[in-house]
Amino acid sequence: MARRQKRSWGATLTIVPFWVLVLGAYVGTMVWTVLISLTSSKMLPNTQFVGLAQYTRLFATERWNIAVHNIAIFGVLMMILCLVIGFLLAAMVDSKIRAEDTVRTIILYPQAISFIVTGLVWQWMMNPTVGIEKAMHDFGWMGFSFDWLVTPDKAIYALVLAGVWQGSGLIMALMLAGLRGIDQEIWKAARVDGIPTWRVYVSIALPMMRPTIVTAVVLMSLSVIKAYDLVVALTSGGPGLSTDVPAKFIMDFFFNRSNIGLATAACTVMLIFVLVVFTPWFYFEYFREKNGSR
């Protein structure tokens, strides 16, 4: 008992710097952010408390509502499309195709490209005066129209398109790992029973891949919440404000507009949203897994 006590002392000491780091760098800055959001801070942080005035203004700001609306569309579409496409690609690669390594590399390739590059490349391709539309017109197909990027109502789908192109490769890789993790005996048993392959994928493989899907959703929701670079490179939030997202809103108000109070209020809203929506779900998923495995 005494020996055990001693050992945990050493362990505690070792862990102290990490606790300081976690409490100071993560929790501390979060608390600071929430505090600043309750003040009238403009260019420099101050301590003149104004209650929830920044939040009142935030929710009355049209731009913020547009940004939230956009991130919802972007997030839902991106997750569904990435999951579906990623799973289909994984199933395709899993079906013992020729040159699997090459195909896998090609599909995973976009993931190796940064969002900035993805954004710029798609910006050129989707620009009607130089991109795909121009090329089709030059080929003689004059009726062709692909103007998502410059049409306020469709620009958000241009963002989804670029995001899915970039993101589905990683989901494919995760899904493939999940599929490969399924016992081959199950496949053999299903074949013996004469169950069609698609049915095995939908009714047996997918439910067994639940942890993989959860990981994929976690990774994607992270990249959706922090979506900034893709937006800046692809549309810069335009046309008008039609593709604005919360992260861009926050950055603009922090730096460009010298309104730290409003920017931290927006940060806090994002934080609360993540806490309320994601934490219980993550907890449920991982807690369940832990219990299930033991």
Add this chain to the structure above:
Amino acid sequence: MSFFAIRSATGLLAAALLAGVATSALAGEKAEVIHWWTSGSEAAAVKVIANAYIKAGGEWIDNAIAGGGGDNARSVGINRIVGGNPPTAMQIVPGKQLDEFVANGYVRDISALAAAGNWKAAIPALLWDSITRDGKVYGVPIDLHGQTWSWWSIPALKKAGVDVPKTWDEFFPTLDKLKAAGIIPIAVSRDGWTIDSMWRFLMISKGGTDLFRKVYIDHDVNAMKSAAFRDVVETLFKMRAYSDPGASARNWNDSTALVINNTAGVQFMGDWAKGEFLNAHKQPMVDFACTPAIGPNQGYVFGGDMFIVTATKDPAMLKSQDLLVNTMMSKDIQVAFNLVKGSIPVRGDVDVSKVDPCGQIGLKLMANPANQVGDRDFYNSPDAIGAIQDLLATSWSKPDTSVDTFVAKFAEALSRQ
């Protein structure tokens, strides 16, 4: 205390070791300057000041921080001031930004230097107001940039058989002719601030100096409801039809390039666009025409760049700040610096014969105080300006925006200072 002792001991040791060198280093004034001038012509312009400073016996530590239209440089400067390690001087945008620096006591009062250099008589009255707070001088204004210019491609106009419009009645017919000749009439860019450049060109040239001042300085709601203001809004909305689909994927300099290669007729942009033309070896008034005004209104909206020297009690730092400020505001440097930068000198008492034809137009307009209009930054918070840019960007991209909605939202945006 002990830290200080160690530091001075090291200093003494160094001085003993490097006797000769050390004395000259002690005599030299060391200036660390934070700025965001990183493009070709900008960096060359900084070099003009740096060389003069070194020639005067100082040591120049250049701290250029690119990005975000100065936001990054400003963040670094502010963090260093708050952290107790202020730079000798840093660049800021003239106007409201100075208020918070002054209110927090971060800026040194340089009234004595301004009095010795006779600044008040030499610079435009409006600019003087922008660097003073409660009668004390806090800023070093270094250049004047015209914010509202129009840049026309002369070959494109010739192809369409028209000239630069002299009146607003000729404006849309000219654009129609350009369109008919297969030219993009107006080169528009995607960012809100570029729409704002176009908007303020209309405000000053179609609306006039009075309207501009009432709206941006007095925040007069009645002026925003006036027929003249509505006319400006309607003109802006009408100009949508003269843009092209590529606009929402272009940066400001991509649009300038369209005018440079005669694909587009006109761009509305501040005088920094001139640098793009000159870099492409285009001659003013031969290859491209520039005008800050169409019709009889002769207002000239100017902004500029400004430096602040940080508050300090360190005598060595004070000395290097004195030298820096005097260098920046000396007549020779004012001329040399602004020639390279493409802006016009702030001092009216210098030789401006070498300034290019576009700059000469600006100087002529600035000579009459009635024409001088300080840019919106002088009187409005970055927050309010940003809100207006959001409004302009959305209204521009959505053809169904009504003038009434625009006016109401404009007034609301300006009320939030």
